[in-house]
Amino acid sequence: MMRRFLLLAACAALLAGCGEEPAPLQYGADPDLPDQQRGLLPDMRIALPAAWGDDLPTVPQGYTITPIATGLAVPRQTLVLPNGDILVAEGSGGGAPTLRPKDLIANYIKGLGKTDVGGGNRLTLLRDADGDGTYEMRGIFADGLNAPYGLAFLDGSIYVANQDALVRFAYSEGQTEASGPPEKVTDLPSAINHHWTKAMTVSADGRFLFVGIGSNSNITERGMDAEVDRAMIWQIDARTGAHKPYATGLRNPTALAIQPGTGQLFAVVNERDEIGPNLVPDYLTSVREGGFYGWPYSYWGQNVDSRAQPQDAAKVTSAIRPDYSLGSHVAALGLAFSRPEMGSEFADGVFIGEHGSWNRTPPVGYKVVFVPFADGRPAGDPVDFATGFLTGDGKARGRPVGVTVDPRGALIVADDMANTVWRITASGAASAASQ
């Protein structure tokens, strides 16, 4: 009874918050897709930075969040090593040239919503030697990298996806500093690098690395020629560096993860802008080998985007509909499969870090959500897992990027605006209650 009342109250609050223009239902397999629209001026709505002060992000009851490292230099993705140490990739890539008067203005406005700190181009190592949840040791594992983003541990090596190359550090357990410069496994497509992040994960059999390569434009406005080897996921042989496109038409695959048990590759993908506040939904999808997912010709299956010319009808026909919509412009940048150690309510599903929108009113994202799974597929609406990054007056205190599940039962969240790494754990009381 009490629960039903709370549900009603929550619905009322939600409706009041929506104002006169309710957002369409854009979660799940079959999102509402409104008509494309574009006025003379794009809707830019930047959340200006604000400080946390003594506040913390809000997590579900029974969970605790603590900053385990602050003052970092733009942390993006994290990796938990076998001994529990955490590696943090810090960096800022890109630097695509200004092609139009628009770029000058848009880059200035977007810059207002970012940290002033320069990217560290390094890996920071955090260690909690006594297991009390405080990461008392912090050092630089490796420096002089080029906008590192994707991280993976495989066969005693640490693989780092820089914005221009995949490199490998030899690693022995307990090591706190790389013993030398890394060895290059292969170059990665880096011309222009409009979407520079190179997300990465290891295949279930440990033979391959999957690397996400974003498009070189929003919707081919840098020309079709700039899109060779872009908007795709590469499968790279970890030993030889030999590679091939694994799946294509994925505009900006910003995080990759392998589903435990099935070995299936999943990705979160950021979709195109400037055709309305409710287009096109960013998505979570299982990735089929050889699959084409629409970009640039169409979205969410066969919805043609005529901005991409010349069009390709055969490609549009072949475009796969993604599995699960996360909502338009949420900017999903982190993806991690959960484990039973995260507590019974959040045991089966994925955590997703949402960096947050810059071209939508009201802003969306700016939180970490949990998408529950059933029978190995997404099932049900996303559940808020960490919120409060956006203040009531529309300022951003943080912007979540990478999320990683620590096997000991913690979610590690990189925040590239607060320059903080957060750790969310089930407090003792909650895990007792959930059993």
Next chain:
Amino acid sequence: MVAVYAPPTVLPLHPVHAILLAFPFPLFLGALAGDLAYWGTFQIQWANFSSWLIAGGLLGGGVAMIWALIELLRFRTSRALVYFAVLLVMWGTGLVNVLVHARDAWAIMPASLYLSSVAALLALVAAWVGYSGIRYGETV
């Protein structure tokens, strides 16, 4: 006594004003050519050229427009009024055009073709009126 009669002398534009007025027509015409080239080839660089050309036309044309307004307020001739009015509409069209060109890829089509045509035509008219003179000298 012989009556001396001479038609009023049309004074040329101030050289700086004339230089500024020289911007819009060739630049807007170049933008139209760029749009046509993009339309025919799908090569995005033509549309990028157009964006910058329109921005340049707006810059020079904008200062010429302000100058035209000042001259209108000073001399209040009908030619000055026509000249300012044409520049104003031209500049407004150019502004809408540069915003349309800020759309991505083929989203500028077909509006860019129409707007660039109208803007170039208005720039031609403005130049014609302006260089024909907007104020008169003393009669002798």
